[in-house]
Amino acid sequence: MKKNILLLISILWGVGTFSQSKTELGLMLGTSYYHGDINSSQIFYSPSPALGLLIKYNLSDHLTSTLKSTYGQLKGDDADFTDIQNQVRAASFSTSYFDASMIIEFNFLPYNSSGYIKKNKKRFSPFMFAGVGVNYLFNSRGFENPVTIPFGLGIKYNIFERLTVGIEWSYTKTFDDQIDGVVNIQDEINTPIIHNDDWYSFCNIYFTYKIFRDKIDCPTYDD
Numbered sequence: 001m002k003k004n005i006l007l008l009i010s011i012l013w014g015v016g017t018f019s020q021s022k023t024e025l026g027l028m029l030g031t032s033y034y035h036g037d038i039n040s041s042q043i044f045y046s047p048s049p050a051l052g053l054l055i056k057y058n059l060s061d062h063l064t065s066t067l068k069s070t071y072g073q074l075k076g077d078d079a080d081f082t083d084i085q086n087q088v089r090a091a092s093f094s095t096s097y098f099d100a101s102m103i104i105e106f107n108f109l110p111y112n113s114s115g116y117i118k119k120n121k122k123r124f125s126p127f128m129f130a131g132v133g134v135n136y137l138f139n140s141r142g143f144e145n146p147v148t149i150p151f152g153l154g155i156k157y158n159i160f161e162r163l164t165v166g167i168e169w170s171y172t173k174t175f176d177d178q179i180d181g182v183v184n185i186q187d188e189i190n191t192p193i194i195h196n197d198d199w200y201s202f203c204n205i206y207f208t209y210k211i212f213r214d215k216i217d218c219p220t221y222d223d
Contacts (some may be wrong), residue, residue, distance in 0.1 A: 022059075023211055024113060024164065030204025032072035035171075037074050037182040037198070038091060046080070048073035050202055052099075061110040061122060066129070070099040074200050076180050092183045096140075097200070099172065101133025101150050111156070111211050113164050123158035125154040133172070137179060145176035162210035169203045 032050040039045045050072025057065045075094040078086035109125035130151040136143055152170030159165050177183065179198040 003090070013157065022057055024056040024058070024162075024163075024208035025206030025211065026054045026206050028054060028058065028068070028070065028168075028206040030060040030168075032070075032074060032097075032200055032202045034074040034076050034180065035199040035201065036076065036177075036180045038081070038086065038093075038180050039063055041199075044203075046075050047203075048075060048078070048105045050204070052204070054206065054208070056105075056113075056208055060114065061112060062107045064105040064107065064111075064127075064199065066105060066131075067153060068099075068101050068103065068105050068133075070101075072097060072099075072200075072202065079157055089182070091180070091182050093139075093179075095179070096138040096139075097135055099133055099135040099150075099202075101131050101148065101172075103129045103131030103133075103150060105129040113156075113157075113158050113162065113208070124156070126153070126155045128153050129170075131167075135172075135174070137176075141178060143190060145174065146184075147175055149173040161170075164210075166206050166208070167204070168206065171201050173175065173198070174198055 016147055029051050030049075031044070031047040033039075033045050033047045035041075035045075050070060052068055052070035054066055054068045059065055073094065073096050075092075077092040078090050079092070081087075105127045107125040107127045110122045111125040111127075112122040128151075130149070132144040133150055134143075134149040135148050136146065150170050150172045152168055154166055154168035156164055156166035177197050177198075182222070
C-alpha cells in the first residue's frame, strides 16, 4: 500500500517538470469530514486534520488543470445525534483515507499567477472546479469502489511575484455506501445505486509557488 501511495505522489510531482513556466507546486492544509448514513446533513461534522499536495497547470487566464493528492481522516458516531434511527442503530466508525484526483478549474475573472505584484492586474479570482479521482480507505474497504467525483468552489490571490494563496471547499461523491460501515436497508426491487452513497468534504487553505516566470513577466515587456 505504501508503494502505491508513493507512486501516486511521484506521478503528481513528476508532472511539474514539464512546462514549468505554467506550473505551480503547492501544499494544502485543512480539515475533512464525512456525510453519509450516520451524518445525513450536518456541515463540518466531526472535522479531522487533513493535508495534501497539488500541481496546477495554467491553461489560460480562465482555465487551470490541477492534480491533487490528499490524506485525511473520516469518522462518525450515531451517539452524536438525537434522531431515533441513530440512537437505535448505535453505529460508529473511524478511518483514514488517501485521495488522488484530476480536476479542471474555471476562473470567473481573468487570472495570472506570475508577474510583478505592482503590474499584475489579474492576481485575484473566485473559481469553481470539478473532476474525477480515486481513493483508498485504510480499513477493510481498501480500493473497493475507488472512483470519486470531486467538485467545489474557491478563491485565490497572487500575494507575491510567484506565490499564491487560496481557499477551497470541496465535496467528493463516492460510489461506496459502506465507508461508515452502515448498510442501507434495501430489497431486490428497490436497490439504491447513487443517492445513498457516502460522501466526504475537504475544506483547506493552500499555497502554491510558480517554478519559473514567463518571459512576459519581465518589466522590459510590460506596458
